[in-house]
Amino acid sequence: MTGLWLASYLALWGLVVVLCLLLIGILRQLGLLYHQLAARPPQPQGESSIPALEEDGPTIGSPLVDLEVSTINGFGTLTPATPREGGSTLLVFMSPMCEACQYIVEPLNALAEDAARPVHLAVIMRADEQACRAFLSVFPLHLPVVCDRDRTITMGLDIHRTPFGLLYNEQGTLIRKGLVEGQEDLLALFGDGSAPVNAQAHVFPRVVSSHV
Numbered sequence: 016m017t018g019l020w021l022a023s024y025l026a027l028w029g030l031v032v033v034l035c036l037l038l039i040g041i042l043r044q045l046g047l048l049y050h051q052l053a054a055r056p057p058q059p060q061g062e063s064s065i066p067a068l069e070e071d072g073p074t075i076g077s078p079l080v081d082l083e084v085s086t087i088n089g090f091g092t093l094t095p096a097t098p099r100e101g102g103s104t105l106l107v108f109m110s111p112m113c114e115a116c117q118y119i120v121e122p123l124n125a126l127a128e129d130a131a132r133p134v135h136l137a138v139i140m141r142a143d144e145q146a147c148r149a150f151l152s153v154f155p156l157h158l159p160v161v162c163d164r165d166r167t168i169t170m171g172l173d174i175h176r177t178p179f180g181l182l183y184n185e186q187g188t189l190i191r192k193g194l195v196e197g198q199e200d201l202l203a204l205f206g207d208g209s210a211p212v213n214a215q216a217h218v219f220p221r222v223v224s225s226h227v
Contacts, residue, residue, distance in 0.1 A: 068193060068194070068217070068219060069219040071173065071174065071175050071176065071179065071192070072172055072173055072174055072179060072181060072192045073172055073173065073181065073189055073192070074189075075189055075190065075191070075192070075219070075220065076188060076189060077188070077189045078187050078188060078189075079104060079183050079187040079188075079189075080106075080168070080171070080172060082168065084161050084168075085161070086137075086159040086160055086161055087140075087144060087147050087148065087151070087160050087161065087162050088151060088155075088156065088159070088160045090158070090159035090160070091159075102133030102134050102135055102185065103133075103134050103135070103182060103183060103184050103185060103190075104134070104135045104136075104137075104182075104183040104187070105126075105134050105135070105136050105137075105180060105181070105182050105183075105204075106137055106138075106139060106180065106181045106183075107119065107123065107136070107137070107138050107139070107178055107179070107180045107181075107195060108138075108139045108141060108169060108172075108174045108177050108178065108179045108180075108181075109138055109139070109140050109141065109150075109177050109178050110140070110141045110142060110177040110178075111140065111142045111146045111147065111149065111150040112142075113177045113178060115177070115178055115194075115196040115197075116177055116178045117154055118196060118197050119178045119195055119196060119197060119200075119201075120154040120155075120156060122197060122198040122201055123136065123138070123156060123158060123201075124155075124156065124157045124158070126201065127157050127158045128157070132205075136158040136159070137158065137159045137160075137161065138156055138158060138159065138160045138161070139161050139163050139168050139169065140160055140161065140162050140163060141163050141166055141169050141174075141177060142162060142163070142164070143162065143164045144162050144164065147160065147162040176194065178194065178195050178196060179192070179193070179194060179195065180192065180193060180194075180195040180200075180201075180204050182204050182205065191204055191205075191206060191218055191219070191220065192204075192218065192219055193217045193218030193219050194217040194218070195217070196217070197214075199211050199213075199214035200214045200217050200218070202214065203215045203217060203218045204218050
């Protein structure tokens with residue numbers, strides 16, 4: 016009876032030792048996993064595949080895209096690669112499901128009617144024709160609108176977020192790019208130093224504020 020009790024006692028301690036070794040192994044693996052995750056740079060939630068703002072879109076100095084596409088709202092054929100004399104060219108990328116895109120419609124229409132600032136405007140809508148027309152029925156744009164049905168244009172220019180603007184000079188060279196969520200962002204995109212700091216942070220290269 017004593018021998019049976021001693022065997023049970025030793026077996027129990029043997030099981031405890033095995034469980035301790037397993038626990039130590041698990042804790043070691045968790046520690047290694049923690050250090051691997053901690054070594055990775057932090058990424059914004061939901062934007063793991065989106066590059067930094069200055070990396071989004073074509074590089075500064077790139078030429079106008081060489082494409083010829085039909086507009087959906089009666090402005091004929093859009094050929095932005097053709098040099099435009101007497102003004103810059105602004106391409107704005109939008110999406111029907113983008114809430115911020117709704118707030119840029121009025122400033123874009125005002126810019127299209129502003130004779131004091133000559134600029135050739137066009138909107139590239141990242142959606143199929145039905146979604147484009149539904150958006151325009153609620154938020155009409157008084158400038159050329161192109162439906163990027165299969166996202167060929169958007170993906171070809173590495174545009175990952177909307178509303179996003181590309182500003183080209185008269186020679187067709189990209190001089191500034193960035194988010195354009197309203198009138199203040201448009202001012203910053205055109206290099207207006209009076210634009211608020213938060214708007215300046217949306218464009219690249221940054222503009223220098225004229226406010227002290």
